[in-house]
Amino acid sequence: MSVETTTRPRPTGTSRTGVVLVALVVLATLAAVLGTALTWPGEDTRPDTGFVDVEVERVPAQVVGSRWDTCDGTVEDMEPDGSVPTTVRCLHVSAEVTSGSAAGTTVEVIATSGLTRADVPPGTSVVLEHYPADDTGDEVWAWGDFRRGVPLTAFALAFALVTVLVAGMRGLRALVGLAIAFLVLAVHLVPALVQGQPALVATLSAATLVVVVVLYLAHGFSLRTTTALLGTLGGLLLVTVLGVVGARVAHLHPGSTEDTYQLARLLGDDGVRILQGVFLSGVVLAGIGVLNDVTITQASAVFELRAADPAASWRSLFGRGMRIGRDHIASTVYTIAFAYAGASLPVLLLLELYEQPLGMTLTSGAFAEQVVSTLAGSIGLVLAIPLTTAVAAVSAVRLAPGRVSGGGHRH
Secondary structure, eight states: OOOOOOOOOOOOHHHHHHHHHHHHHHHHHHHHHHHHHHTOOOSSOOOOOOOOOOOOEEEEEEEEEEEEEEEEOOGGGOOTTSOOOSEEEEEEEEEEEOSSTTTTOEEEEEOOTTOOGGGSOTTOEEEEEEEOOBTTBOOEEEEEEEOOHHHHHHHHHHHHHHHHHHHHHHHHHHHHHHHHHHHHIIIIIHHHHHTTOOHHHHHHHHHHHHHHHHHHHHHOSSHHHHHHHHHHHHHHHHHHHHHHHHHHHTTOOTTSSHHHHHHHHHTGGGHHHHHHHHHHHHHHHHHHHHHHHHHHHHHHHHHHHHHHOTTOOHHHHHHHHHHHHHHHHHHHHHHHHHHHHHHTHHHHHHHHHHTOOHHHHHHSHHHHHHHHHHHHHHHHHHHHHHHHHHHHHHHHHHSOGGGTTTTTOOO
């Protein structure tokens, strides 16, 4: 008589590795949720900007004609020698209001400086500002802006259509993730920064929630996605630390440009402190997209290498993965550098007109912020690649040979 005994199967390396990686992601997500709760913007803590609450109605209109005339010169028309001309040439635009209480009314306004009659042919859709009459004076109509809703919506729909046609359901999920990401920024991060909440806590919390949702939504729940996610989070921490160090050692002051100076003034006594946090938040947010790109690519490359050679050791996978990663680094660093250069091109042109020496230009306050942002993002990107490759290599060798190529990730 024989007695059969059963033994509980021991956990495999795959399950142990997966549990550890998932546990790290869960801890990071819980920390992000806690940070979001602690920095959630209140309802009545928006700083007093000192703006006068003037009743203004922005109404759509359609251009019916335009003409050149002469207007009084203002400071905005200042000559290169610093003098203000007595009169300047200005463009008067006639437009018919198309909706609201004044629908059907034709009014004449002075277009913003720099526009010509070719820019506002009859039929052009514009937005006018209407200041109703009050005790201080008669009603006033002023130029607002062009109506860009239709062309911008068309471009957005074209982008969504092309993404879905090329990438299929994964592209659709990526678009949903992008919408969620902007929702997090609009509802939590931007109001939190304006209200003076701890910038790094708010930004890292929002960024963590964004990358968790975006990566899993776009690429599915799998070990390789989790590996890429951990590499992205590690890269974000590196970028944050580098941004803090760079801002401190470079003595970056948040009032170096006209826009930041105006924002600091509007934010009141806490304006400088808030803008310091805004700069660091910008460094972190700028790194999210590129980090997602390189980490998911590296993780996928390592897992595919393992599928092609199930007997490969983690050292071999790491070495071959880094050969791919080095090519990725060489191309992506250019992407970051030229993205920042494009964003700061007006500053570069202005400094060129000032004819400053190159060294002084690169170390000027307005340009130094872009230099620190570029270098912090680039260093974080470069270090995130070996980090992701190492985690992916260790994870891949834990998988049974028959499960490597899938990894829960459909192609």
